[in-house]
Amino acid sequence: MSIDRPCMTRSPVLRRDVLKTLAATGAAAGVAALPALAQEKSATSQPALAETLARYAANLKYEDIPEDVVHIAKRTILDTIGCAFGGYGAGPSKIANKLASDVSAKQPATVLISGVKSSPDLAVFANGVMIRYLDFNDAFVSLTHGAGHPSDTIAALLVAAELGGRSGRDLIAATVLSYEVFCKIADIFDYLGNGIDHSTITGMGAVVGAGRLMGLTPEQMVHAIGITVGGNTATRQGRADELSNWKAYAAADACRKAMFAIELAQNGMTGPGKVFEGRYGFFKVMGGKPVDPVQLGEPFGIRRAFTKRFPLGQFSQTVAQAAIEARPSFKSSDEIAEVNINVSHSAIKIMADGPDKWRPQTHETADHSIPYSAALVLMYGKIEPEYYEDPYLHDARLLDLVGRIKVLPSEEADRTEKEFNLCELEVVLKSGARKTVRVEYHRGHFKNPMTDAELEEKFRLQVQKHLSTGRVDALLRLIWNIENEPQVGNVIAATLV
Numbered sequence: 001m002s003i004d005r006p007c008m009t010r011s012p013v014l015r016r017d018v019l020k021t022l023a024a025t026g027a028a029a030g031v032a033a034l035p036a037l038a039q040e041k042s043a044t045s046q047p048a049l050a051e052t053l054a055r056y057a058a059n060l061k062y063e064d065i066p067e068d069v070v071h072i073a074k075r076t077i078l079d080t081i082g083c084a085f086g087g088y089g090a091g092p093s094k095i096a097n098k099l100a101s102d103v104s105a106k107q108p109a110t111v112l113i114s115g116v117k118s119s120p121d122l123a124v125f126a127n128g129v130m131i132r133y134l135d136f137n138d139a140f141v142s143l144t145h146g147a148g149h150p151s152d153t154i155a156a157l158l159v160a161a162e163l164g165g166r167s168g169r170d171l172i173a174a175t176v177l178s179y180e181v182f183c184k185i186a187d188i189f190d191y192l193g194n195g196i197d198h199s200t201i202t203g204m205g206a207v208v209g210a211g212r213l214m215g216l217t218p219e220q221m222v223h224a225i226g227i228t229v230g231g232n233t234a235t236r237q238g239r240a241d242e243l244s245n246w247k248a249y250a251a252a253d254a255c256r257k258a259m260f261a262i263e264l265a266q267n268g269m270t271g272p273g274k275v276f277e278g279r280y281g282f283f284k285v286m287g288g289k290p291v292d293p294v295q296l297g298e299p300f301g302i303r304r305a306f307t308k309r310f311p312l313g314q315f316s317q318t319v320a321q322a323a324i325e326a327r328p329s330f331k332s333s334d335e336i337a338e339v340n341i342n343v344s345h346s347a348i349k350i351m352a353d354g355p356d357k358w359r360p361q362t363h364e365t366a367d368h369s370i371p372y373s374a375a376l377v378l379m380y381g382k383i384e385p386e387y388y389e390d391p392y393l394h395d396a397r398l399l400d401l402v403g404r405i406k407v408l409p410s411e412e413a414d415r416t417e418k419e420f421n422l423c424e425l426e427v428v429l430k431s432g433a434r435k436t437v438r439v440e441y442h443r444g445h446f447k448n449p450m451t452d453a454e455l456e457e458k459f460r461l462q463v464q465k466h467l468s469t470g471r472v473d474a475l476l477r478l479i480w481n482i483e484n485e486p487q488v489g490n491v492i493a494a495t496l497v
Helices: 017-023 049-059 066-087 089-102 120-132 148-165 168-188 199-213 220-231 246-266 281-285 314-329 346-353 371-382 396-403 413-416 452-463 469-480 488-494
Strands: 336-342 405-409 424-427 434-439
Touching: 049 168, 049 199, 049 220, 049 452, 066 120, 066 148, 066 168, 066 314, 066 469, 089 120, 089 246, 089 452, 120 246, 148 168, 148 199, 148 246, 148 396, 148 452, 148 488, 168 199, 199 220, 199 246, 199 314, 220 246, 314 346, 314 424, 314 434, 346 371, 346 405, 346 413, 346 488, 371 396, 371 405, 396 405, 405 413, 469 488
Parallel strands: 336 405
Antiparallel strands: 336 424, 424 434
16 A cells, blocks of 8 residues: 655644635645546536535644644543553453454554554554543533444544554644544534434544645545545444343444555545435434535634543533532431432433433443443442443342433523533432532533543553553553654553553
């Protein structure tokens, strides 16, 4: 596989609005021509979204990214790699690593932590399963109320950066880029309301970010986007009723397909150009109506993503924090008569939508259950990943407490859900005493962010199970200074157990 590497060195020009310039000129100077289909549109029509994304990817420079956004991207890379360590020993991760180890390639990619050499797509898949398994990596709530985890795309970015011989600065720019695609498409398309899983949007972010790192030309990028979007839509059934391992690998699979689409396009395969807005395009078929134009660039979407303090679904972050704050009001959970939790309809739809959430039978269902998660914190004062497994899933005392929890819709939470996941938790004791806790911005929300030190502590707790203290320290230094790293492959090598 030959890899064309676009110049990603420091640019002397001042930051400008890339999209406005491109709209006025039709193409940036030095950017390869886009497919003939894109050139057939009238001068007054909007360019195809795939074309807009390809041009933005070709022109976003590391030097044009604000310092705070660069720092957020570094925090994101750190947190995501830490979450991969946290999920490394899980059953689905072992399966993914086994599948990757069964395949060889002339140009292999390295799987995080295990060091397995495999085909690029299977290395991406193994990375993605580990990153996602504990439901501990970042989250994002869109302007259309959709939820998702844009850091899942880093599974593909790491592989693409290694194969492309890219630097840490290249990885940072690609991370910001993949977030832009994920967040800004999520802001205009109501995938949750249309029953589409957020991993579908993950694939869109991954193909653009990883495609840049793999050196796709703008024309190849349009084809890779067309291949990815045209054939890879997941429904939300995998997150309804009792949940399976699919929850842990849906985004990994979307990233795997994105990597394969990149390889196809790089080798000359073509895809539909108007894959979003054509007669049978994604927006029309999946949503049934037109959407607003995507607004790329400032304000960058990565600023609205948040980190997780607890290893559970994002709609339960405020619930878990409220439960922690309520615990001093009683000595034992046996004193609790009932618990009333008021959250948004969106939170209920995703994490309290049926009897399975009160009697979870799988890890995946348990960590996506508001009542189960609340009961864990009220009983133990914390949440550990093993609490989602046996014997806890069938512990009679714990399940009795879960059964005393009611999850109720809140009109105020509905009104404010674009800004925060409001939770009002009331503990009613058998003595008649009541304690109510209100949490708007949980720790880790972008308006109540975890400090770098807190993020490091979270990282250490997951990584120290696999690496010595000295190696953990070295890996932390490497990631915090990744903008000075000439080869991302060195970062991957530093994770190997």
